[in-house]
Amino acid sequence: MSLIEITDVRKSYGTNEVLKGINLNVEPGEVIAIIGKSGSGKSTLLRCINGLETITDGSISVAGAQLLDDEVHLKALRLKVGMIFQQFNLFPHLTAGGNVMLSQTVVKKTPKAEAEATARRMLERVGLGHRFDAYPDELSGGQQQRVAIARALAMQPTALLCDEITSALDPELVAEVLAVVRELAAEGMTLLMVTHEMKFARDVCSRVVFMHQGRVHEAGRPEDVFANPQTAELRQFLGVS
Template structure:
């Protein structure tokens, strides 16, 4: 198997501050990876570098055959293969749920309205919100909005999905419904890179867990790594988290 996402010695600075100090990571097709770590550890930045929301100073990033580090990269082609879901949902408030999902398939892939509508219905069913097609985002709960955001990404049929702390803005009772959707996706074989604070999700769903600390990949392992930290930093992180 070859890696669909590969980071090699990635360095990234914001001005004088180096946030990624040589990050290397490979994600195989069908793998779900949870990236954990303190705020400021660089985990979200690493994720944003994967679909070129941030550009890197040195190193290599290859995603689905796209050289992301290459300044001449066709960013649109990359983003056809990579979906991303944000902490703040970022749904389009002037469009209904259905229109939110149909926008990119119609605009970018030139699908006919009827085809796109069918695709939207399918994606909505997958996140359990088929009956909300005609609602506007502001009429939905946070958890529902986030599930629509996931459906919107899925409708573009990406090869890889990125999740950037997608439950951090949600009330505890709403995180469950979003995590369940993500778990289904992982079981369905979607390649996922998930930056999260949800240790339960990391333990239960992720094939591997990546612990980042001070801009570096500090520890990598499976679910048991959380109970059995090898480094004092992860031990301290886990102690704080519980």
């Protein structure tokens, strides 16, 4: 059974149809790069998988459980599927450790001592064990994004959705965040990444999905998609003739 099954998913905002019948299955341990122009529906698709947006039609299931629009099901879903955003969304009044602990104590009702131990372990995992007591404004953008990754990992998700997590960073900070994601991929974490980092997609991902105007236009192994694009739209996007 696929870990995530997306079947004929459609999403409209009024008369504007943003997703036009998306079909995509994600297997456990897969690392999938979702690429495409701005406005092609990439981020909307991730938000639908995480239940942040309600789909207009079709179905999404995660680990065999259908995504239903009620609080009980959404809470259960978000325990399985973590999401990391372009903006770090850290609470400025909490330390790095406090930010990583918060969801554990509020959502999972984890005892404080256990949440702290997990937070220290997750920050260590992203190379920030020594910054547990640092506040967000004392951290670089790359470090803040790594705290956000640690926060998502602390919830022990079965899959991580990454929505352009390097696009708000200065170029010199991108590598440190991608290094963490590369390690997660090597450890077998299931990852869906909306990304503009084509080299990373080519080197690390097991599959590349090219979205165009709300549809999956092409999909395949990176070596096939990048070396032999089948459509004019993908060739134009990649800048190849």
